[in-house]
Amino acid sequence: MLKRSSILVPVLLALVASCSPVSPSSSSSTVASSISSSGSASSDDSSDSSVSSSTPSSSASPSSSSSSSSPEVEERGKIEFTSIPKGGNFTLGMDNLKTQGVEIESVSSSTLFNDDTYRDGEVRMGTGKNAAQITFTLASPVRIAAIDLTLKQYKSYSAEVSVEAGSKKLTQAYTDSHYVFSLDSVDSFTISVTGGQNRVVLQGIDLLFTPGAQETPKPATIKVEKTGDGSILLDPVQGYMTGDTISVSAIPAEGYYLSSLLLNGESGTRLNAESYSFTIRDTENELVAVFRPSSQGSSDFSNLYANTSIHPDRGSQGTIDSYYKPIRGLKGEALKKGLHNLIKNHKAFNYGSLGQKTWETIDVDPFNSKNFYVTYQGSTSKGYSVNKEHTWAKSHGNFGTTAPAGSDLHNLRGSNSYLNSTRGNLDFGSVEHSSSTSIVGRFKWAEESMDGNYVDGKYFEPKDEFKGDVARIIFYMATRYEGEGNEPDLEVDGEIDRFRYYDFTAGATGLHGNFSDLYRWCTSGLDPVSDYEVNRNNIVDQDYQHNRNPFIDHPEFVVMIYDKSYDGPGALNE
Incomplete structure (x- = not known):
């Protein structure tokens, strides 16, 4: 758990009538100083170079909403x-926050950037390859x-900025920076930040709030709905009040598993293998449990194989059977x-020793020796x-090009430089297909040959012929690197x-997604193992690293x- 931070200093001059006096230095009516230099727009992982000032419009000032229907404001926070790092990319931590009047339990963010316009206390957010978002978790509900x-404003971008709290998400132009919630x-x-290729500089946040703990508990009811074969036990079984925490045990019958358990559409906190805790927030609540049949031990995975001519071979190192024994x-x-x-x-x-000849050798087309496979494209x-594409992006674990993770040949692929740059360090996942993606x-x-690849601000979706390849690489990296010694601890994440x-x-130092898509890509038969993949696995094992991608x-x-x-047999049908 990250360290909490709390310093009580009133802010927001516009509401001074209902609170203790505020000093001018803590006013939220900040006019940004002007910064400018020449430069052209580029992707979020390169060096952009100019920012121009922008003063929020009068409609964005706190005083313009003093007559709104929001609840009486008792506290203010800022x-x-x-300590924002100068240059390059970074993610926010609690050490990067100064708080006044509000307790923050934790902060998380996607990768953020600074460049030669750097000023401490400013965070540049953008869309594009590395869509930025920052999530603040409060110490208690308010x-x-x-x-x-x-x-x-950053350069000439006219960014729209979204703020999401609870079930409400507001999206407004950066000049209209006052978001009303109640x-x-x-x-x-x-x-x-929303939209395509937009950027903006965030300098601070002001909150107007009332502590949520002041709500009076009310009697509550819970309706239980169940699908499939299993049992639901609630503790306590009656006498519920809003704000109470209950324990729910969901026990699947033999041959079934618990697919989902939601209270009012939200998941609870897992206590053990069969129990979850939920907080009752409404007077009328619905608990929905879904049990589904398990796999019944199916061991027929023939649809995951499409290699008909080339099979796993360790050469003089021994047999495949002894390797996996x-x-x-x-x-x-x-x-x-x-x-x-x-x-x-x-x-x-050494990463620098790997080049064009490496890929022409390792990625050779087994049926046409004049060709080699270029990732996301095909036989060329x-x-x-x-150039070199880290399928598991090197920033997802910050291992860079350092061996062994940074130069692992099971992860590296030869790629078109433009396509490599466009993919950047995006997670892999499904993208809505359109001309703009x-x-x-x-x-x-x-x-x-690049047709079938899609990209948006969050995911890169490879063409179907490479979906399974990518997924099997990602699962290899999550198995090979477990944090031993100076190696990173890598795991697959996202919509699990x-x-x-x-x-x-838990405890991983590098995460890559999107799990739900990657799992489907390599287990549904969409893109089964090919002769090319097996041939490549053999070459890396026999002539280079002397290990295999088991997937x-x-x-x-x-x-x-x-x-x-x-619930079928274990590895190798035993």
Whole structure:
């Protein structure tokens, strides 16, 4: 848990009539100083170079809403930024916050950026490849009346900024920085920039709120709805009041698993394998449990294989059967640990020693030796210029190009430089298909072989022929690197249905997603293992690292490790 921060200093001069006096230095009516220099717009992971000042319009000032219908404001809080790293990218932590009048329990953010316009206390947020958002979790629920942002225009961008609190999300132009909520029981809020390729500079946040703890408890009822075969037990069984915490045990019948358990559409806190706690917030509540049939032990994974000519081969190092002997019969976390011990401690290479010839050798087309495979594109004539693509982005764990993670040949691929830059360090996931998200439809430099790749501000979606390849690489990295020694602890994250799948993200230093899409891509038969993948796995094992990507040899291992409902035989059908 991150350290809490709380310093009580009143702010917001516009409401001085209802609170203790505020000093001029703490006023939220900040006029940003002017900063400007020449430069051109570029992606969020490069160096942009000019910011121009912007003064919020009068409609954005707190005083303009004094007659609104929001609840009586009893407390005021302010959040400012400090110790912001100069240059490059970073994520916010509690050490980067100065708070006045509000307790913040934790803060999380996507990757943020600064450049040569750097000033401490300012955070540049944007969309594009690294869509920025910041989430503040409060120490206790409050009723937020309004949120005021102190913003500066970045270059000539006319950004729209969204603030989300509870079930309400408001999106306004950066010049209209006063957001009215009047909500109950809000324990967090999120700030993000919307639209395509927009940027803005955030300098501070002012909150008007009433502590949520002042609500009077009221009698409450809970209606239980159940689908499938299983039982639900509530503790206590009656006498509920708003604000109470209850324990719910959801016990699936034999052959079933708990797919979801929601109170008023929200998940609870897991207590143990079958119990969850929920806080009652409404007078009328609905608890919905869904039990689904388990996999019934199916061990037919033939749809995950499409390699018909080339099969796993270790050459002079021994047989495939002897290689995987230590993990026979294992499932779940035991299989993940067993595979980690099997594939770690491989030979590592200097990142700088890997180049064009490396990819033309490792990624050779097994059916046309004049061609090699370029990631996200396909078989291409040798001589086609590529650079190095970290499939598991090196910033997701901050291992850079340092061996072994930064130069792991199971993760690195030869890529078109433009496509590599466009993907950046985005997570992999499903993107809404349109001309504005299509690589071919959006970029003039795109080639016909790139058709089927899509990108938005959050995800990069590879073409179908590479979806399984990408997923098997990501699951390899999450198994190979478990935080031993100076190595990163990498795990797959993002939209994990924790009722259905095991979640190994606790304590991880690097996360990559999106789990739900990656799992589907490599277990549904959408893009089964190809002869090219097996051939590449053989070359890396025999001639380079002397370890294998086990999810290419046995793609069913992903199901056996992550699927809680899988009750079939263990690895290698034992």
